[in-house]
Amino acid sequence: xxxxRIPVLAWLGLTALGGAGTxxxxxxxxxxxxxxxxxxxxxRDLTGRLINAQEAERSRIARELHDDLSQSIALMSVRLDxxxxxxxxxxxFAGEMRDLAGQMQRISTExxxxxxxLHPAKLRQLGLVPALRGFCRETGAAHGIPIGFIHxxxxxxxxxxxxxxxxxxxxxxxxNVIKHxxxxxxxxxIRVRGDELRMAITDDGVGFDADSPQGTSSLGFVSMKERxxxxxxxxxxxxxxxxxTRVEVIxxxxxxx
Numbered sequence: 001x002x003x004x005r006i007p008v009l010a011w012l013g014l015t016a017l018g019g020a021g022t023x024x025x026x027x028x029x030x031x032x033x034x035x036x037x038x039x040x041x042x043x044r045d046l047t048g049r050l051i052n053a054q055e056a057e058r059s060r061i062a063r064e065l066h067d068d069l070s071q072s073i074a075l076m077s078v079r080l081d082x083x084x085x086x087x088x089x090x091x092x093f094a095g096e097m098r099d100l101a102g103q104m105q106r107i108s109t110e111x112x113x114x115x116x117x118l119h120p121a122k123l124r125q126l127g128l129v130p131a132l133r134g135f136c137r138e139t140g141a142a143h144g145i146p147i148g149f150i151h152x153x154x155x156x157x158x159x160x161x162x163x164x165x166x167x168x169x170x171x172x173x174x175x176n177v178i179k180h181x182x183x184x185x186x187x188x189x190i191r192v193r194g195d196e197l198r199m200a201i202t203d204d205g206v207g208f209d210a211d212s213p214q215g216t217s218s219l220g221f222v223s224m225k226e227r228x229x230x231x232x233x234x235x236x237x238x239x240x241x242x243x244x245t246r247v248e249v250i251x252x253x254x255x256x257x
Contacts, residue, residue: 072107076100128163129154129190132170136188143178148187154197158253165227166190166199166249169235172220173201173247181205181245197253202246207239 083096122131133149140147170188177186183205191198221237224247228235233251 069107069111072103076103076107123163123167124160127154127156128158128166131163131167132188132190135167135171136174139174139178140186145178145183146185147174148185149189150187151190152192154190154192155253158197162197162231162233162251162253165231165233165251166197168227169224169247169249170199170201172224173203173245176220176245177203177205181207183244192253195252196250198248198250200246200248202244204244207241207243207245209239209241 079096079100083093087093088096122134129151132151136147136149139145174186174188177183181203183203186201186203189200189202191200225235228249228251231251233249236248236250237245238248239245
């Protein structure tokens with residue numbers, strides 16, 4: 001090969017390398033742009049799901065207030081008006097008042113439960129364990145489903161955002177048991193291992209196929225995943241048809257004190 005052809009071949013080689021480099025650079029930019037676009041779409045989809053979940057929860061609470069509490073109060077008002085217009089005999093009057101007092105106590109309990117679901121004041125005032133214990137007791141009594149609560153000693157220094165995340169995950173999981181699972185028993189268990197805190201919610205309900213795309217795509221599960229992600233935790237859902245469901249959250253938290 002002559003000396004004059006070497007520079008030409010070198011130039012062609014450099015040109016080819018330059019073209020390949022330009023193509024690789026353009027491809028990398030295209031992939032990054034595609035990833036950004038996909039992330040934007042996923043965030044928009046997630047935001048839409050969360051907004052729909054909030055609206056669905058507000059509708060549920062509105063129905064409870066209107067269909068149950070509002071009507072119960074209206075019926076009590078009618079009965080009190082009838083008692084005022086036509087007072088019964090003394091022996092019957094005492095029984096009527098005891099019955100009305102029982103209904104008022106039930107309404108008060110329901111209002112307390114709904115208020116607790118909207119804003120768990122116990123969580124900020126007393127901590128995660130008392131708040132979850134009260135939630136399990138009150139929800140189980142309201143729906144006739146035993147809900148066990150077992151726990152290790154949880155640090156009083158547990159950050160509020162982590163406590164609220166765990167509380168809401170337990171709340172959503174138990175609501176799923178009541179609304180969809182058809183279970184007869186559920187349990188919330190908290191374990192502490194060093195700086196790792198694990199919460200598991202189990203039930204004996206109908207279960208579902210957790211491996212299917214539709215299995216964990218409901219608004220409730222999407223909301224749980226996002227809550228756990230925001231505190232850098234891990235969410236695991238294990239369920240099979242006719243074998244119940246197990247929801248586990250793992251977060252890093254201060255050691256128990």
